[in-house]
Amino acid sequence: MKHLIIMRHGKAEKDAESGEDFDRDLASRGLREAAAVALALKDYGLKPDFALVSSAHRTLQTFEQVSAVFGGINSEVNDALYNANSRKLRQFIEAHEDRGECLLVIAHNPGVQYLVSEYLYEGAAGPEITDRIRGSYPTATATVFEVDVAGRPTYDGLYKPKDLIGADEEPA
Numbered sequence: 001m002k003h004l005i006i007m008r009h010g011k012a013e014k015d016a017e018s019g020e021d022f023d024r025d026l027a028s029r030g031l032r033e034a035a036a037v038a039l040a041l042k043d044y045g046l047k048p049d050f051a052l053v054s055s056a057h058r059t060l061q062t063f064e065q066v067s068a069v070f071g072g073i074n075s076e077v078n079d080a081l082y083n084a085n086s087r088k089l090r091q092f093i094e095a096h097e098d099r100g101e102c103l104l105v106i107a108h109n110p111g112v113q114y115l116v117s118e119y120l121y122e123g124a125a126g127p128e129i130t131d132r133i134r135g136s137y138p139t140a141t142a143t144v145f146e147v148d149v150a151g152r153p154t155y156d157g158l159y160k161p162k163d164l165i166g167a168d169e170e171p172a
Helices: 026-045 057-070 086-095 109-124 128-137 162-167
Strands: 005-009 052-054 074-080 101-106 142-147 155-158
Touching: 005 109, 026 057, 026 142, 026 162, 052 057, 057 074, 057 101, 074 101, 086 101, 101 128, 101 142, 101 162, 109 128, 109 155, 128 155, 155 162
Parallel strands: 005 101, 052 074, 052 101
Antiparallel strands: 005 142, 142 155
């Protein structure tokens, strides 16, 4: 793996018809966010070879939006990624690091934000980015890392929807 993209799902509806958090759909804003971030990643020159996706409905819908921008992406959808902590997310990444040049993970906060913060710390990222990540990790945000031959991630970019589609809507 040469690149790792860690992404939070897009903005979801407050409630699901079932009453279960797991079943919440993306709001129309979440659909736009996911597509905008995917387009920015594509414009940067990235193309995920493989994706790890939480089985929650909103993460699956986020993946559908991303996949529509890139074309088909091989994936594993797994219940264990639903609300996974940073340790569990890291285990999944390490177990799948040989699945391609660019691995995409779509999951949930707070695990996503904690994992990104840990990778930033381990990669000695500067305070301007670490403070920005610690402050918030809005829906559909994606962080890109370059991964060296020893498997060490180095910060390579941050894609927040409000930077791409404007801040005309309420914050995440």
